[in-house]
Amino acid sequence: MSEFQQRSEQPYVSIPARATLREWGTVNALVPEVYGWLAARDIAPAGALFYRHKIVGGMDEPFEVEVGVPVAAPVEGDGRVLAGAKPAGRYAVRMHRGHPDRIVETHQALLAWAEEQGFPAARDGEAWVGVYESYLTDPEDEPDPVKWETEVAYLVSQPR
Template sequence: MSDFVERPEQHYAAIPIRATLREWGSVNALIPEVYGWLAERNIPPAGALFYRHVVVGGLTEKFEVEVGVPVAAPVVADGRVVAGRKPAGRYAVRIHHGHPDGVAATHEDLVAWATGQGRPPVRDGDVWVGMFESYLTNPDDEPDPDHWRTELAYLV
């Protein structure tokens, strides 16, 4: 089920990367680095780990992605870590239940639903202005990815 939700601005720390789906392991490998950066600075996470999709790629075309963690206040960029913010506004939101390998179909369904409601996701050419994939399930608590929950949210 999809819904439209108003959200406030949310600051985050992230590491940007460009990678194809075949290279996706390099994207996932950034997760401990982002959390480690926050821990070194005693900055607690203020929400679930997410991937911000800036440009969508494919098997051979590179995605532009930020591997990020929400924080309560702005951070100062340092090294590979950038400071960002999820913009305030109305988002089309849907929860994907199951293995992350199936999330692409949920993305497609959400975009089609929002567009059908007259609220297509905001884009600037190839750049998605607010496309966030948040991992709501902690793999330490639920190791079976078939039981994971992933929130997809598009600024509309």
């Protein structure tokens, strides 16, 4: 089920990447690096790991994505790791349950629902302003991907 949620700004750190779906292992490989960066600075995560999609690609077209982790307060990046913030605003939100390979269906359903409600996803030209997949299930706690939960959230524009 989809819903709208009003959210406050949320600071985070992330590592940007550019990769096709064929190269997606390079994106997933950034997860331990971003957690390692936080641990080396004694900064605790303040929420679930997320992927921020700026440009959505495909098997041969590159995605522009950030692998990020929320933090309690703004921090400084170091060039490789960026400091940023999820923007405050109204988000269309839907839970994806199951393997991440099927998450595109959740994205499509959420986008269609938000459009029907008159709140299209916010864009800046070709780029999405705020598209987040937050991975709520830790694979070490639940190794079966069929049982994983991932929140999909889109910052939406003002109603038409």
